[in-house]
Amino acid sequence: MTSHAAALLSAPRAALTPGTLDTPAPADDEVLVRVRAVAVNPVDWVVQGTSRITYRWLRTPAVLGSDVAGEVVAVGAAVTRFRVGQRVLGLATGTDRGRDPLREGAFQEYTTLLERLTAPTPDSLSDEEAAVFPLGLSTAACALFQSPHLGLRMPGDPAPGTARGVVVIWGGSTSVGMNAIQLARAAGYDVVTTASARNAATVRDLGADAVVDHRSPSAVAELVAAVGGRPVVGAVALGAGSTDACIDVLTRTGGDRLAMASTPVALDALVCRRRLFPAMLPVFARIGLGTLRSTLHARRRGIRANFVWGSSLRDDEMGPRLWGEVVPRLLAEGSLRPMPAPLVVGDSLDAVQGALDRQRAGVSAQKIVVRL
Structure with a gap:
């Protein structure tokens, strides 16, 4: 089994620290993605700072983050929409109740995404631009x-x-x-x-x-x-x-x-x-x-x-339609633009904690992004 680097929340309220995780194989309905860019949302520092109260189900160590852009490196047996090597963007739901934050968190080199919460990235978008979409x-x-x-x-x-x-x-x-x-x-x-x-x-x-x-x-x-x-x-x-x-x-x-x-x-x-x-x-x-x-x-x-x-669309009929039909069509038409504009603040997992701190300090009409 291979391994990869991750920014780990080792304990509630701790700063993110470098760590290594086993690289998982995708389940039948998942794709394994080499992460190239992640974006930061307020919920990330809320989970980091208050999960003992707000996300009591979350066990540490955990990988936080929801917004992922990268390329597919493996597909599950039931996946039909994606192929190895394809660029994608998707919503990581690892911190939700009942999910696995080590397999499904965004802030790591490789993560698994559900096929029904993933869309192809058009050639017109960079990974940094694509990463601003998923949770928002x-x-x-x-x-x-x-x-x-x-x-x-x-x-x-x-x-x-x-x-x-x-x-x-x-x-x-x-x-x-x-x-x-x-x-x-x-x-x-x-x-x-x-x-x-x-x-x-x-x-x-x-x-x-x-x-x-x-x-x-x-x-x-x-x-x-x-x-x-x-x-x-x-x-x-x-x-x-x-x-x-x-x-x-x-x-x-x-x-x-x-x-x-x-x-x-x-x-x-x-x-x-x-x-x-x-x-x-x-x-x-x-x-x-x-x-x-x-x-x-x-x-x-x-x-x-x-x-x-x-992330509630993960378990209803709207999620597959949004990510499987609506988002790819609107992106292809150019009627869905990557907003807020990405503000890249680093080029490695070591920059993610600083990105969380900067987001918490306040940004306006921009989204904090880290390249990996």
Whole structure:
């Protein structure tokens, strides 16, 4: 059996350190990928810093990371869509409950990806560009298309003979927001969104027909005005404070579905604490109470609100269709662009911990990427 290098989380809250793992053979429905680029998401440093509470099922040592781009080096017996040597991008789900974080984590030289969560990388994209897609794109798709959330038609579905609906996205310049704008537009919906003045032109170029500054005290009223009486098919809330704002927009426009993709309180200050206890108590109390309050607030307004779990498409019918049909077609057409733009911060696994730290410190309209 061969082995390969990995950036290992050796214990909860530990820094990532170099390690060596046995290189696995792919299961029947998997491809084994030589990883060439990985991207970093906020969930990576959240898992690293709070998994004793938020991901209690995760056992260490573990390999973190969700966003993978590379080439196929082996295929499982049931795989039909990929061949050895083919460049791919895909969603690694190793830190999810019931998965294997050593076989399926992104931050290592070789990882296994489920065929149904993998797409071919077109020649027009570099590995660094391809790596920005998987988790942001999957989360956006879950918010827009899964029935517990907005339940919209997917790109390629026939459009009804009624007026185009409007999707409200609070947080259009986030990774999820940029992908949600593109997917919603590809499915035939109009989009109104928020972004800072610095990023407004970028999200408008992705297809948003109206962009409001999220820091404006009249942001909700401006979004309502931008809707202009068109039917609102739902809202996606991204970022602290976005849920209540979206509830207000939906109440004033007649929308009744809300997909929530952020906690009401950010966890970055807690992650950098030397000890979780007792600092975690007021933070998680605020998260729990804030979520309950917002959910009850939405229910009283007749709005169905649910939290989005980006990798939940692994186990439903939408995942294979998204990754097997929609994503390859949109990439080939050029109607799905790699956004946020990759910001490459290193060229080896040794750079991954610094990449997590930089992401936690804050980036705007960019995605941290490490080459391998």
